[in-house]
Amino acid sequence: MTLTRVAPLVTTTVARQKPRRRDGWVTAIMVGPATVLYTVMLIVPVGLALYLSLTDWDGFSADPAFVGAANYLDLLDDPDLRRAAFVTLLVAAAGTAGLNLLGLGFALLVNGVSRANTFFRIVLFYPHVLSALVVGFLWSAILGTTGAVNNLVTSWGGEVLPFLSDPTWATITMIAVLVWAGFGVNVVLYLAGLQAVPHSLIEAARIDGATRRQVFRNVTLPALGPSVTVNIVLSLVTLLKTYDLVVSLTAGGPAGQTQTVAYLILWNSFHDARLGFGSAQSVLLMLVTGALAFVVTRLRRRGELAVHQ
Amino acid sequence: MRSPRPFLALTAIGCLSLLAGCGGGGFAGDGQERPSGGGQATVRMLVNITPNLTQAYWDGLVKPFEQANPGIDVKIEAPTGKGVADTLPQQLAAGNAPDVVETLTADETLAKQVLDLTGQPWAKDTPLAEQAKLGGKIYTVGVGVQAQSLVFYNKKAFEKAGIDQPPATLDDFDAVMGKLKAAGWLPLQTGGEFLTGLQLLQLSNPSRAQTLPTWQQDIKAGKVKAGESLLPYLERYRTWIDKGYVDKNALGMKYADAETAFLSGKSAMYVMGSWFTASEAKSKKDFEVGVFPAPVDKGQQYPGPQGATMAAPYMILKSTPQKDAALKLVRWLVTDPAAVKSQLKQDGNFRAGVEREFTPLEKQVQQILDGAPSGVPQGEGYGDATLPKGFNAAWNTEVQGLYVGKSPKEVAEGVDRWLAGRS
Numbered sequence: 067m068t069l070t071r072v073a074p075l076v077t078t079t080v081a082r083q084k085p086r087r088r089d090g091w092v093t094a095i096m097v098g099p100a101t102v103l104y105t106v107m108l109i110v111p112v113g114l115a116l117y118l119s120l121t122d123w124d125g126f127s128a129d130p131a132f133v134g135a136a137n138y139l140d141l142l143d144d145p146d147l148r149r150a151a152f153v154t155l156l157v158a159a160a161g162t163a164g165l166n167l168l169g170l171g172f173a174l175l176v177n178g179v180s181r182a183n184t185f186f187r188i189v190l191f192y193p194h195v196l197s198a199l200v201v202g203f204l205w206s207a208i209l210g211t212t213g214a215v216n217n218l219v220t221s222w223g224g225e226v227l228p229f230l231s232d233p234t235w236a237t238i239t240m241i242a243v244l245v246w247a248g249f250g251v252n253v254v255l256y257l258a259g260l261q262a263v264p265h266s267l268i269e270a271a272r273i274d275g276a277t278r279r280q281v282f283r284n285v286t287l288p289a290l291g292p293s294v295t296v297n298i299v300l301s302l303v304t305l306l307k308t309y310d311l312v313v314s315l316t317a318g319g320p321a322g323q324t325q326t327v328a329y330l331i332l333w334n335s336f337h338d339a340r341l342g343f344g345s346a347q348s349v350l351l352m353l354v355t356g357a358l359a360f361v362v363t364r365l366r367r368r369g370e371l372a373v374h375q
Numbered sequence: 376m377r378s379p380r381p382f383l384a385l386t387a388i389g390c391l392s393l394l395a396g397c398g399g400g401g402f403a404g405d406g407q408e409r410p411s412g413g414g415q416a417t418v419r420m421l422v423n424i425t426p427n428l429t430q431a432y433w434d435g436l437v438k439p440f441e442q443a444n445p446g447i448d449v450k451i452e453a454p455t456g457k458g459v460a461d462t463l464p465q466q467l468a469a470g471n472a473p474d475v476v477e478t479l480t481a482d483e484t485l486a487k488q489v490l491d492l493t494g495q496p497w498a499k500d501t502p503l504a505e506q507a508k509l510g511g512k513i514y515t516v517g518v519g520v521q522a523q524s525l526v527f528y529n530k531k532a533f534e535k536a537g538i539d540q541p542p543a544t545l546d547d548f549d550a551v552m553g554k555l556k557a558a559g560w561l562p563l564q565t566g567g568e569f570l571t572g573l574q575l576l577q578l579s580n581p582s583r584a585q586t587l588p589t590w591q592q593d594i595k596a597g598k599v600k601a602g603e604s605l606l607p608y609l610e611r612y613r614t615w616i617d618k619g620y621v622d623k624n625a626l627g628m629k630y631a632d633a634e635t636a637f638l639s640g641k642s643a644m645y646v647m648g649s650w651f652t653a654s655e656a657k658s659k660k661d662f663e664v665g666v667f668p669a670p671v672d673k674g675q676q677y678p679g680p681q682g683a684t685m686a687a688p689y690m691i692l693k694s695t696p697q698k699d700a701a702l703k704l705v706r707w708l709v710t711d712p713a714a715v716k717s718q719l720k721q722d723g724n725f726r727a728g729v730e731r732e733f734t735p736l737e738k739q740v741q742q743i744l745d746g747a748p749s750g751v752p753q754g755e756g757y758g759d760a761t762l763p764k765g766f767n768a769a770w771n772t773e774v775q776g777l778y779v780g781k782s783p784k785e786v787a788e789g790v791d792r793w794l795a796g797r798s
Contacts (some may be wrong), residue, residue, distance in 0.1 A: 124464075124484050125464030125465075125467065125468065126463075126464060126467055126484050126485055126487065126488050127484065127487055127488075128487075206629065209627075210627050210628055210629065210632060211622065211624040211625065211626075211627035211628045211632070212628055212632050212635075212636060213627075226624045226627075228624050228627060229627060230567070230626070230627035231567070231623075231624040231625065231626040231627030231628075231778070232624075232779070233779050236627075313457070317567065317568045317629075318772075319567050319568070319626055319772075319775055320567060320626035320627075320775050320778060320779055321626070321772055321773075321775035321776040321778065321779045321781070322772040322775070323779065332461075333765075333768070335464075336456065336457075336460065336461040336464055336465070337460060337461065337764070337765055337768060338763075338764050338765035338768075338797075339464065339484055339764045339765075341464065341468075
């Protein structure tokens, strides 16, 4: 038994010492597919967006003119972008809070092995399976002025509720629908985190007389630190790119008040035939998203370290 | 110990070379020949898909053409984006442009990419070909005309409100709405999405065209400000919101919901283009729908010029490797009597001299078109009378502002600011 265990170790050590050139090729072959994907999916589009952002390309002409930083200067003076940036940040902040609170809350509720919990996990995850376009049309049929809810309200003699016709209501509705459609993923991620919390720690705390709340606050939550970071960053990045739900739920209205930056980018690029300007907006969104994700990750990591110390 | 970095770099360079080699991308005009197998020419046509114009309809429409031209295969392509306007730039950018495109009309941007049809003897006789000319050249040919400035009304509602004559002036229109409101009806059906701004453009065409007949050209030349010139209509619209002549929650309704609401008798009037007749013909209802031309300002000629747009416009991309086949197809689509009739009927459109089976409502629309002194471009316009791309949408967003507390003046200024930014 001992001999058979040792033998492969020796072979591996010898193999490592000999043909390093072959090792390099193997690494290159292993990394190759990922490099191709990364290049095709990320480097090329980002490079192209950067290049287009410096041109006045309308999407049709064969010879876009180089305009330098003109598109970026126009961004500073664009009231539509300012409004869309505010809406996007609001959606990202409120949505991230909603997704994580609901995600963690429901994960705690269904964190146990039983048939009922399995059923509820599927139910909670189900909205995420639907396309955002379908979700938007579905909720607009429910909450629109002539939708199911308002039909019910008016048939009882009430006033129409302006879910989608008032700017404030429409923004809240959009955030609520985004949270409804997305929190299933957070439940799954938090469940994975909860199941990784060492049971011995919880047992020890209970033996020491800690209440359930104290166990959650002082044992479970600190142990969930990495899960919280992942959930916050993922939610934030996803919400900063909100587009398809805007198209199907509010179409950016009323009066353009629910337009997000991603919606505006697509609108400017293809509807208004200003792909150069749209590309500059894309580059800006990419930088802001990256910066926010970086800051959140750093802050969370600092928090996690503080807990461990 | 040697680092594997050189190998990784080699792999990356290989990947990039591979990408460069297989580049389907590039700007339009790179035009590579597309081989057509076995001597068969395949013409790719990008079309608009709507509830009336389905993929099955388009496939059926071109079938007789394919049978009459065994060497040509027509491939109908639906938009992959939100619509044709979004899809075409994406396809051009990918070097994958179709041969023929339906729905769009040529403007200064598009004209560089499409074939000049001025030399085609059949092109000049197609509807609105003359009006849609750009720099004296024909780039777009259409099947028919869409009348834009029409007010459809519920005859039962008019009867119950004691209205025996459709209004001819905008002041009369206000009075009629007052009567309808008093009789318990929602006077005017509107909605969210693009509908809000579209309806106000449709309604204002006949009177605006009498005071500013070359509105789009004047705006382009800086002689007229778009928002400022439409301020009286914005002010009037604001009073309609305040008086409850339109639903203050209308922006929460989609276009289709607004149409359904009118056809189910929930409102008395609906401003819409002639294509609405196709939906009206299919709907089941317990009232009759009538139509009258949009009213005009006091003292103006009534009926005034009718807002008119090209129905089913076609263009051929310059980059097409199948120029002859594409020309043959487009000519057939806009001149073949059976193809023309089919398209007119399918989307509720009209063409002078083409007799087809009309519903009673369509007959009235045809009479309105015959009686209109002229047809005028609407909003963003077409041909030489084209405003910057996106004007209609910007106008719509601003008009919706009236519902959320903006004053008519602020809305007008918003429109002018948008135009100034695009000039």
